[in-house]
Amino acid sequence: MGSQPLTQDNEPDAPQAPGERYFNRELSWLAFNDRVLAEACNDSYPLLERLRFLSISGSNLDEFLMIRVAGLVGQVQRGIDTPSDDGRSPKEQLAAIVERLEDITSRQQSTWRELRRELAEAGIHVAAEERINAEAYQWLKQHFYDEIMPLLTPQALDPAHPFPFVTNEGFGLLFTVRRGEEELVEMVLIPPALPRFLRVPGEEALYISIESLVTRFAQHMFPGFEIIGDGTFRVLRDSDIEIEEEAEDLVRTFRTAIQRRRRGQVIQLEIEEDFDPTAEALLREKLDTPGATIVKTDGMLGMEGLADIVDEDRPDLKFDSYSPRYPERVMEHDGDIFAAIREKDIVIHHPYESFDVVVDFVRRAAADPDVVAIKQTLYRAGSQSAVVDALVTAAENGKSVTAVVELKARFDEEQNLFWANKLERAGVQVIYGFVDWKTHAKVSMVVRREETGFRTYCHFGTGNYHPTTAKVYTDLSYFTADPRFGRDAGKLFNFVTGYVEPRETEMLGISPINLRETLYAAINNEVVNAHSGKPAAIWMKMNQITDTGIIDRLYEASRAGVEIQLVVRGICNLRPGVPGMSDNIRVKSIIGRFLEHSRIYAFANGEPLPGPNSTVYVSSADLMGRNLDRRVEHLVPIANQTVHDQVLQQVLLANLLDTEQSWELQPDGSYGRVDPGEKPFNCHRYFMTNPSLSGRGGALETGAVPHLALRKGAI
Known part of the structure; x- marks a missing residue:
């Protein structure tokens, strides 16, 4: 580029071709996951933390396939050829993605083999046959009989039995069995409630995957039959939710859409390298839908399942424990968050400073007799939300409480519907916002009656009101009692709840x-x-x-x-x-x-x-x-x-x-x-x-x- 003609500013001409001006969004995301995967190989990290990064890279990749790749596949199938910002058609993007995916999945498997070796050296054994002695074998067998087998339902795959539906992210096993001249293919789906890895009781950490356990004792499910072949598979489906703008009942529409997502088009079928040929042919016939990719691997399916092993109680193989600080500013006011904010604006840096101060802001508002109103946005609140509980308490205490619950928070739709129902039952005014726009702003607004009149306290966050992610996500919580922010926050809520677009704002x-x-x-x-x-x-x-x-x-x-x-x-x-x-x-x-x-x-x-x-x-x-x-x-x-x-x-x-x-x-x-x-x-x-x-x-x-x-x- 240095040889390009110079402009009047004595600079080379700026590139004009889209591919020279912008990187491709999907390939840039894969580069991000490359960096996550690289941390699994970072020798400066404790071993189980490296395993955590490998698990995260697998979870990230699954979501990428279920959302981004699924979207591109849909565009190709509908004949949409609108180019991306870098000038690539959907078909060209898919081709580039598939090429990169092969490299990433290969490195994931090689990383797992290395980490499994190092885990064994550290006393954590995963699917290590030589470690399963008579005592361990007996425990596994009994556990299979008592806890696993009652949940399994073998289903013959023949003209008399329709091919069963395999849910998104579903694991299954196919067994080819024979009795005399009769030969059958049987499918066993693994219930999602079962853990991916089981730990054999004992001082030594010994883990076995659920699919290995089922395969090991499968003979007990097919008495009288000889098992002549088997294989494990996993399915990923299109998981994006599309809502039509003319939806009349947003809650009902989302409930239907969530059910539809579980039955989305197959995007990827993962199978073991040594899958039984007869069973594999049948699986391909039933699940190889247009646009789906089939991945055969000689390693592990579903890397995200390794998170079960990360939970092993080995603090020596994890980052040193860290307890976030509670802001001294608030403690100097005897825990009165409103007094601390009145004195001066404050910013809390999570996770280094405790998320409890955010929860306490809402809790104290719920209990304070001088608080008359609370308004709150909820994008992702988690499965155990102290903020939601505080809003319920506030409503039960007779305060005016408004909650803007975003139903379109991907993969949190069901949880948010649950919270919305709980809030409504307590008397909270629940608003779902716009049909076609997500309400992603993180705002909490408390109106308090004081000697000088009503004062509005505001919290603005860069992250969600989520107690779990607040421990690992770096985010900022900004608290202020500046009346200008209070007026703007009120306008923001009115915009979402009543579609009253603010003509101007003072600060926001x-x-x-x-x-x-x-x-x-x-x-x-x-x-x-x-x-x-x-x-x-x-x-x-x-x-x-x-x-x-x-x-x-x-x-x-x-x-x-x-x-x-x-x-x-x-x-x-x-x-x-x-x-x-x-x-x-x-x-x-x-x-x-x-x-x-x-x-x-x-x-x-x-x-x-x-x-x-x-x-x-x-x-x-x-x-x-x-x-x-x-x-x-x-x-x-x-x-x-x-x-x-x-x-x-x-x-x-x-x-x-x-x-x-x-x-x-x-x-x-x-x-x-x-x-x-x-x-x-x-x-x-x-x-x-x-x-x-x-x-x-x-x-x-x-x-x-x-x-x-x-x-x-x-x-």
Whole structure:
């Protein structure tokens, strides 16, 4: 590209072909899962944590197949040839994906073989035949008789018996059996309630997979027959839910759609390498639907099942335990979260600071006689939600409670329907929002009667109100009693509950109304400053960036001389470091102990970044078209100086400085590990050992937080 003709700005022409300007979204996601899989081979991690990463890579890949690949298959079948942003047709994308999948699944299997060997050396044996002595054999046999066999239903596959339905992610075994001259193929489906791996009781850890156990004792299911062949298979189906805009009853529509998802088109059939030929031929005939891929492996099916083994009680093979801090600021007010917020805005950094403070915010509101109203969004609340329980208590205490429950939260639809029913029974006003837009904003709003009148307290989060993910996802919770935020939060809820679009907001950016335009204006301001000779820089942290409107403006900013540093955990369609287009853009991804999930957008604003006058936002939105145009999201400006310094000069800066867990994106789309250098820096370790600024309160006077400084060429 260096030989291209120069523009009047003495720069090479920017590439114009889509494939030269943008990476493919699906291939970028596979590159992300490559990085997750690479952590399973990271010798610096404890052994069971490496196994966890392998399990996560399997779970990620399953979802990718059930949603993204299924969508492309559907487009091909319907004759849709609309190209992706990088110019590939659905058929071309599928071909590239299949090629990459072969490599990923092969590396998953080789990684599993290595980890199984190392686990055995550490005293954890998985399906190790030589370890099954007479005592272990007797326990397995009895367990099969008592706990497994009653749940199994062998079904002959012949003209008299229709081929049974295999659910999504369903495991099954086929047995070819013979009695005299009679030969049958029998199917045994594994109930999803059964654990994938069983641990034989005893001091030594010995695990056997459920399919191995059933195969071992299958003879007892077919008395009088000789088993002459067997094989294990697994099915993945199209799991996306499509809701028509004219749906009259959203709840009923979703209940029907969830049932339909379980019967979606087969996308992938996985079978063992040594599958019995007769049974395999029958399986292919019944499940090899158009568009489905068939994968034969000599290793393990369903890598996500390894999570059962990760639970083994071996703290020596896991990360050191970590207990999140409860903010001293709140404890200084005897646990009165409202008093702490009244004194000054506060930001909580999860999982380093406890999610309990968020739960306590709602619990205290539920019990406080001066609280008159609570409004809450619920996107993913988990299976055991203390926030939902607090909302129920609030309604039972006579408060006005409104809950916006998002039914379209993928794979959480059933759980959210359950919570919605529970809330409605308690008297909560439950709203499901828009049919065609997801309500993805994380907002809690409490109206309290005080001496000076009504005061509104707000919580804005970058993550969900989910107690489990809050322990492993890095997110920010921003609390404020600023009346401007209270008024804007009220407008946001009115928009969702009553479709009353706010004409203007004082503080918040809200998609799909003005969030995109707010970011456009901030980027453009940096371009103007660069042309004026002022300092110009942009730092951003997000999960994904795919929106071409944002990307093109970042390219324009780069060409103007704006220094841009992005921390993008997953999908990145932006191509960095391309002469004439993105020379000044650097992109890194952090993969480590915790899942990076917070969204932070920072702009120099005419002064060196980081600085006290930089413009800083936290947000629920990634830079994707769906977030900016087809979801209700929030963009929260940070004005309080202590919170501003924590978000910018502690959280975001530490992410830029990280070298131990970082990967840098190259112009060709490949990722390379960042050289840790002579002084390695791990941002997760830093946050675990250094308290937040706004959460410390008076404790900062006795223990300062180490100052971070950006090194030249940090990423």
